Every structure is written in structure tokens, then in C-alpha cells.
Amino acid sequence: MRRGIKVRLVAFVVLSVTSILYVGANYLGFIDQALGRGYTVHVMLPDSGGLYEGSEASYRGVRIGKVAKMEVKGDGLQVDLAIDEDTKIPVDSPVFVHNLSVVGEQYISFEPTTKNGPLLKDGDTVRGTAESLPLGEDVLLQDLDKFVSSVNVSELNTVVTELGTMFRDNANPLRSMVDSAQKFIDAAVENEPQTLALLDDAQTVLQTQKDNSDNIRSFAKDLADVTETLATSDKDVRAILDRAAPSADEVTRLVRTLRKSLPPLLKPLISVTEVLDARLPALEQLLVTFPRLISSGPSALTDGSQTDGQKFGRVNLNLNQDPGACTEGYLPPGQWRPTSEESFVPPYYEAQCASGPPVNMRGTKYAPPLFDWKNQ
Template sequence: MRRATRLRLLAFLLIGAVAVVHAGVRYAGLGSLVRSDSYEVTVRLADSGGLFDRAEVTYRGVTVGRVTDVRFRRDGVDAVLAIERDRRIPSDLAVEVHNRSAVGEQYIDLVPASTGAPYLAAGDVVQESVTSTPIDENDLLVSIDRFVRSVDTDDLATVIDETGIAFEGVGDDLQRLIDGGAALVDAAARSLPATRELLQSGRVVLETQDDQAQLISGYLGDLAGVSGVLSDQDGDLRVILRDGSLAAGQLKILADDLAPSLEPLLADLVDLGDIAYRRQDGIEETLVALPWALASAQTPGREGRAHFGLALAQDPAVCQEGYVPVSEWRAARDTTHVPAPDSLGCDEAAPSVPRGSPAVIGRTGAGDLGRSAAMGSTSGSSRSWRTMFTVPLLGD
């Protein structure tokens, strides 16, 4: 054998050995026989669920170890897991046995309930209460068989026939319905940003409603009270609703009859209201003083008799000089317009008549005992009406 051939064979053997060793260490786990790079955790299961040695152990979808042993115990199964030492897995977790495919190939999935410490360590035991296994195929087939046997074939045939009749000739409608559903889904997808914004804005609205919860609760309580009153008065309300249409008809007839005169009346009321507004202070004083005056008018009548006094003396006397003589007074029936002379006025001397200026009515002067001097200025005061009853009324 040539030297070159021997070198090629030696190189081929070395490459094959390296490949076998790599496959054994990488895929067969032979490296664990040489060095311990994992820690063992025991999982207590109600049953194996088809679990076998060398089954994978995953954490968040990543392989982190394998099942090294499945041991039976009196009330279940213990599965020993060899987990890679550099994997930190929270001890607060759930252990689930799943089928990788329809033909089996079970594996264990570690589902964490938290993300922090404490972490799994060598010798830890996961209790059965946080584990689950897939449904046994035999139990599933038996349950399906029982379900199929429980269905009455005649009733099933009736359902199939009626379903066929129901969908007969509606293929186009179903197609339009499916197409419309697809269009609806597309529109919803296009409106997804707006929908998200709406949901975020809705949160603000809901928070506002939460802040107003006490107010809304009080409003609903008051509404419940009103509803209770309406419920108690149900009979009267029914009478009103039954006879209300007749009353409404009569009111309409009345409104139609009043329509011709209502407009002038309202126009006159506007003028009357304007007059009352301009004389608001006087009306207020009248309304305040009138009850007092009426009550005072009842005091002279006592024991069925009326008591009054009459003073005939005029002191001081009325001024008569400087005015139209009595012989020249106009008759009461004479209504012609005659200008008043500007020269009329009291000509008597000041000591005999208690007035100020003899030519100006209402003016006060030295020694004035007239009404203005006695009462003072009370116009516009909120208490001016009291002067009527607390100050003597002296004539001019």
C-alpha cells in the first residue's frame, strides 16, 4: 500500500472519530458521563403521560435538559430531570408534559410563575399539585367511542337532512357573507390605530366615571326614589294619561278661542310691566305698608263700636291772601283750559304762616315747619315706608 493511500485512510479515520465523538457529546449526551455539567431535580407526577428516558426538558421554548430516569412509586411517577447547570430557572413554576406530535414524542415544559429568585437547585422536588400530563390516547378513544354510540342515528339523520334543506340554494348568500366578513376584517385591520386610540381615550372616560361614582350613585338613589313615588301613584298616572288627551283637546280649543285677544293682551301687559318696573320702589313700599295700614284700621273698632277723634282747629291757619278770590272761582263743570297766573302766591307775612319762601312750593326756610322739614329726605330708602307711621303728617 502506498504511503499516500495510508495517509488518506488515517485522515479519514481521524475525521470519522472526531465526528462520532462530537455527535455523541452533542446529541447523545455522552459528555455527562465524563463530567457533570447539570443538576438533578425530581418531578412528582400522577402518571407518566407517555414520558420516557432522554425526553427533552424545555424552558420558554428552549431545551435546558433531559429526563434521565422515570421511576414508579405507589401513588404516581417520579421523573428525574437533568438541567444544565448554567440555567437559572425560578422554583415557582408549573411542570407540564406535552406531546410534540400526534404520534407521541412527549417532553416536559417548565412554565414559570415568576421571574426572580429563588431558583431551582440540585435535589429540589417539584410537587404533584403543580404538574399536568396530557390525556391518555386510550382514554380519549374510549370517550369518543362512548360519545359516538350515545348519538341516535335517526336523530342524526334528521339533523343532517334539515341542515341540507336549510343551506340549500343559499350558497351565493353564504359566499357574500364570507366576503363581507373578510372585508370587515380588512377594515378593522386598517382601523386598528384608531381603535387603539379609542380604547385609550375610553380609559380616560372610564376614569372620569370612576371619579364621579359617588355622584352617580346619589343620582341613581334619587332616581330610585322618584321611581318609587311614580310606582305608588301608578293609578293616578294612568288616569292622567288616559284622560289627558281629552283635557289637551279642551286646552287647544281654549287657546284657539283666546288667540285673537291674546296678542293685544300681551302687548298691553308689556306696557303695564314697563310702568310697574319704573315704579318698583313705590309698589314695594305700598305692598309693605298696606298690610300694616289695614291691621291698624281695625284698632278703632272695639266691642262692636267704632272710636274716632276729629280735630277741627287749624293751627296755624291756612294762607288765603294772594290767591284767586272765592267769588272768581270757576264752576266745577267748567273744563276749559285756562292758563294759571304766574303771580299767585301767599302774600301773608312770614310770622303768621309757617312757610319758607312765600312763592316757592316745597322749599324750606328759616323756621319752616312744613312736611319736608318734619320728615326729612326718605325717598329711595329701604326704610322710607316706616316714616308714614313714625312721623306726624303736617300739612303745607
């Protein structure tokens, strides 16, 4: 064998052994200890929960170290964790012991709710509680034994027999139910965004119902009162329903009869309503004054003579000339129209009272305007 080949083989063997030793030492933590890498965190637990030296330590499922040492202290157990370098763990992180598999490989896990600091440093201590430990296999087996012992064998036999009777000859319906359930699941997956939006809207609806709970209860109570009244008046309601059909027919015939005559009758009322709207202040004053005028009517009655006992009405009209009527602002007397004239003459719309207070200011100027004659 040539010398060059021997050198290469020796180098390969040396590198292989060195790599194996490095990987093994790194796995066992010798390199971190020798180089001073990583840091140690103490975890205080009420019990080991199945942990052992060499168990993994994880951060939200990612391996960050291992259990380096376990020591009983006081009424608990101190677990020293060798944490990898540059691992950042919040100080208030809850710690739990979980089962890695069904055979009972436990590991310790940090499960923080936030990434914010402060962070754990070398020598810090994290305290766990009884809730941090998993359910022991001995407790599980004891509970399972108690459960099995509590089952009545005769009744269990009856249940199994009834289940067999229920599922016998029902293979096709069960298969159809499973297939339909699968289709339902597929449809739910396809419509996941719409389902999530529906759930979000349902939250708003439920919150609204909560905010209006008093109104809903009041409505339900009133509805119960109405339904109770309807229940006690069942005969009357049935009588109304029996007579409602003929009454509805009569109303239908009445509407058909008035269909042609009622619109022409109502159309002129539009003009009437326009006039009433323009004179609305005067109408309001009339409605206020008229009852007072009617109420003063009996005061105009006076008793007659004692012999006949009749009553007589008395009404006095007084012409008030103070202050006098308004005369300025109108046509001069020479242009006044004689009372005997019967032909149509355009009205003089410029007429207005120019005398001013305190005379009786009358005329169209002081009436609610209906039409702007000046701008026509």
C-alpha cells in the same frame, strides 16, 4: 496521489468524525455529564402523563433540558430533569405536561408567572398536581364513544336532512355573508386602536354603572311606576293630547299679540328692579312687619253700646319727643327755604346728622345709598 492531499483528506475525516461524535454526545447529554455542566431538578407528578426518558423540558416554550430519569416513589412519579446550565427558573413556577403533536409526543413545561426569585437549584423538587397532566387518550376516546353512543340516529338523520334543506340553493347568500364577514374583520383590524380604546372606556362605563347600581334600580322602579300610571290614565292622556294642539295654537297667537306690546311694558321694570334691589333690606323688613301690623288691626275695634251693637275703630298716634330730633349738621335756620317757595332748588347733599346717639338720626345718610353724589 500526492502526500499533501492525503494528509488533508485524513484531517478532514478526523474532524468530521470528531464533530459527529461531539454533536451526538452533546445531544445525548454525555458531555454535560462528563464536564459536570447543568443541574438536576426533581418533579413529582401523580402520573407520567405520557412522558418518557428523553422527553423535552421547556421554559415558556423554549427548550432548557430533558427528562433524564423517571422513578416511581410512593403514590406518585419522580421525574428527574437535566436542566441546561445558566437556566434560571423561579421556585414557584407551575409545571405542566403538554402534547407536542397529535401523535402524543409529550413534554414537560415550566410556566412561571414572574421572573422574580428565588430560583431553582440543583436537587430542588417541584410538585405538580392532577391539573398538571394532559387529558389521556384513553379518557378522550371513552368520552367520545359515550358521546357518539348518546346521539339518537333517527334524530341525527332529521337534523342532517333539515340542514341540507336549509343550505340548499343558498350558496350565493352564504358566499355574500362570508365576504361581508371578511370585510368586517378587515375593518376591525384597521380600527384596532379605536376598538381597544372603546373597550377601555366601556370598562369605565360599566364600573360607573356598578357604583350607581342602587340609583339605576331606583330610577327603573320609578320609571315603571310612571309608565304604569300612564297606562292606567290612557284615556286622560289621550284627551290631553287631543286638546293640546288647540291650546298650543292659542298660546302661539297670544305670544304673537304680545310680541310688540310686552317688551315696552317690561323694559321700565328694569329700573323698578334696580330700585327694589337697592332697597332690598327695607323691603324684607316691610314684609316681616306688615303681617304683624295687619294682625293687630282687630285689636283696634271696640264694641259700641249694647243697644245698637255697632263696633268702632280706635287708632292712637303718639308723638315721641324723647330723644329729640337731630338738629346739628344741617343748614342754619337763616338759610332754611320757606315753605311757600315752589321753584326748584338743588338739594343740599352735605346735610347729615352730626348730633350722634341717642337722638333720632334721620336723613339720607342713614338710608341705603342709591347714588354717590359726591363723586359726580
